[in-house]
Amino acid sequence: MTISLTEENYLKAIYSLSSSSVDEAISTNQISDKLNIKAATVTDMLKRLSEKKLINYIPYRGVKLNEKGKQTAVKVVRKHRLWEVFLVEKLNFKWDEVHEIAEQLEHINSDELILRLDKFLGKPKFDPHGDPIPDAKGLLNVVKAVALNKHKTKSEFIFVGVTEHSKSFLQHLTAIGLKIGDTLKIEDINDFDNSFKVKINKHNTRFFSNKVAANILVDIKK
Amino acid sequence: MTISLTEENYLKAIYSLSSSSVDEAISTNQISDKLNIKAATVTDMLKRLSEKKLINYIPYRGVKLNEKGKQTAVKVVRKHRLWEVFLVEKLNFKWDEVHEIAEQLEHINSDELILRLDKFLGKPKFDPHGDPIPDAKGLLNVVKAVALNKHKTKSEFIFVGVTEHSKSFLQHLTAIGLKIGDTLKIEDINDFDNSFKVKINKHNTRFFSNKVAANILVDIKK
DNA sequence: AATATTTTTTAGCCTAACCTAAAAATTTAT
DNA sequence: ATAAATTTTTAGGTTAGGCTAAAAAATATT
Ligand SMILES: [Mn+2]
Ligand SMILES: [Mn+2]
Ligand SMILES: [Mn+2]
Ligand SMILES: [Mn+2]
Numbered sequence: 001m002t003i004s005l006t007e008e009n010y011l012k013a014i015y016s017l018s019s020s021s022v023d024e025a026i027s028t029n030q031i032s033d034k035l036n037i038k039a040a041t042v043t044d045m046l047k048r049l050s051e052k053k054l055i056n057y058i059p060y061r062g063v064k065l066n067e068k069g070k071q072t073a074v075k076v077v078r079k080h081r082l083w084e085v086f087l088v089e090k091l092n093f094k095w096d097e098v099h100e101i102a103e104q105l106e107h108i109n110s111d112e113l114i115l116r117l118d119k120f121l122g123k124p125k126f127d128p129h130g131d132p133i134p135d136a137k138g139l140l141n142v143v144k145a146v147a148l149n150k151h152k153t154k155s156e157f158i159f160v161g162v163t164e165h166s167k168s169f170l171q172h173l174t175a176i177g178l179k180i181g182d183t184l185k186i187e188d189i190n191d192f193d194n195s196f197k198v199k200i201n202k203h204n205t206r207f208f209s210n211k212v213a214a215n216i217l218v219d220i221k222k
Numbered sequence: 223m224t225i226s227l228t229e230e231n232y233l234k235a236i237y238s239l240s241s242s243s244v245d246e247a248i249s250t251n252q253i254s255d256k257l258n259i260k261a262a263t264v265t266d267m268l269k270r271l272s273e274k275k276l277i278n279y280i281p282y283r284g285v286k287l288n289e290k291g292k293q294t295a296v297k298v299v300r301k302h303r304l305w306e307v308f309l310v311e312k313l314n315f316k317w318d319e320v321h322e323i324a325e326q327l328e329h330i331n332s333d334e335l336i337l338r339l340d341k342f343l344g345k346p347k348f349d350p351h352g353d354p355i356p357d358a359k360g361l362l363n364v365v366k367a368v369a370l371n372k373h374k375t376k377s378e379f380i381f382v383g384v385t386e387h388s389k390s391f392l393q394h395l396t397a398i399g400l401k402i403g404d405t406l407k408i409e410d411i412n413d414f415d416n417s418f419k420v421k422i423n424k425h426n427t428r429f430f431s432n433k434v435a436a437n438i439l440v441d442i443k444k
Numbered sequence: 445a446a447t448a449t450t451t452t453t454t455a456g457c458c459t460a461a462c463c464t465a466a467a468a469a470t471t472t473a474t
Numbered sequence: 475a476t477a478a479a480t481t482t483t484t485a486g487g488t489t490a491g492g493c494t495a496a497a498a499a500a501t502a503t504t
Pocket of ligand 4: 351
């Protein structure tokens with residue numbers, strides 16, 4: 001039984017929606033919004049994925065991935081993130097340029113290729129956006145990082161990832177001069193608009209809107 | 223106007239058929255045989271490619287690529303061969319393992335990616351099977367190599383490529399111990415079955431069936 | 445030149461993956 | 475507990491890319 005590119009994209013979407021709302025069923029409309037595909041079409045596909053035993057679908061009640069479906073989705077995510085590492089580390093793309101190309105490459109079907117690509121890249125644990133790369137068994141380092149705007153303390157943080165992957169957001173961070181691994185220290189939070197005054201690498205002071213801060217993931221520096 | 227994966231495969235097939243019979247129109251049946259798609263389906267597609275101004279198609283008279291179609295086909299070939307070099311040179315695949323994966327990778331759509339991949343690989347001129355890689359402008363080193371079995375002389379040759387790309391043939395050459403770049407000297411041609419007795423790199427004597435010799439391309443050693 | 449064979453096209457069908465409009469089920473508000 | 479609003483499904487349509495069977499055109503044989 002073969003899984004089409006389109007089916008892979010539906011599974012990936014359901015997987016991604018599931019990880020933000022743990023253990024709850026995903027609705028037709030959520031998938032429709034995420035993929036920009038009309039709800040009626042999504043219903044069609046859910047029936048087909050259910051037929052193929054990749055999901056548990058109850059009409060009107062939503063959908064969950066089963067083991068097979070989750071495995072398939074995680075594999076696509078693994079491929080996506082490995083290819084992003086390849087594009088940045090080996091071909092010198094910038095982190096805001098790789099997502100669209102990886103959207104294509106993630107559907108290339110060859111286990112041997114993933115295996116060798118992973119080895120060639122030195123078995124990376126994270127992609128250029130700080131997202132964890134599932135291992136060959138589908139196991140994934142859960143990232144316990146928290147968005148910068150959830151913190152109020154003036155302690156030091158390390159910038160470990162982003163939750164938004166749009167070109168404009170990533171380019172904005174590059175323009176500010178912020179890269180993954182940088183040290184961040186909250187110096188002030190403005191009462192008026194909840195914007196952040198932050199010191200980067202103990203050198204440069206920058207201001208982040210709350211929206212920017214909400215999409216920056218940090219670990220507390222030890 | 224976007225060109226689908228399927229359309230790319232038809233254009234590539236027509237291109238490949240054209241290079242063996244220069245300047246003659248390609249028939250519906252030739253394409254049907256090459257792609258293992260029924261002739262009626264091919265006719266359908268030829269009408270569509272003609273609509274899209276990628277080919278010159280005259281019903282009952284066959285088809286030729288026009289400039290646009292040729293350009294598209296050559297670009298797919300360029301991508302295919304660059305990816306094969308990547309797989310062999312960087313990921314250590316064997317030359318008989320890469321074709322199927324390259325059949326997928328050749329459809330990844332990103333000019334910037336081809337550009338950077340080419341640079342990363344050191345702008346290679348030939349793929350692992352000795353096939354020339356078209357440059358960014360679509361220009362191609364014409365290979366003037368001749369099949370070994372066309373030669374009768376006992377002079378020395380260099381093995382520069384293969385005309386057959388099947389796994390079984392390539393594995394056979396590997397088993398014999400023959401690699402691209404090796405020196406070949408015809409020691410004898412058997413009257414009975416036209417098989418070749420050949421010395422490889424002045425060391426090892428091997429016997430090639432005429433069919434094998436027909437698929438080995440050689441240059442005369444200077 | 446007429447007939448037989450081969451090649452190609454046309455006609456009619458199918459499936460995957462999309463769509464819109466309408467109906468049905470569920471959820472929310474009164 | 476109804477009624478209104480929202481969500482989801484069903485019904486019917488489209489396009490790309492495949493198929494088979496039959497018709498038409500081109501080519502080969504007598
Ligand atoms: Mn991405
Ligand atoms: Mn990423
Ligand atoms: Mn190949
Ligand atoms: Mn090749």
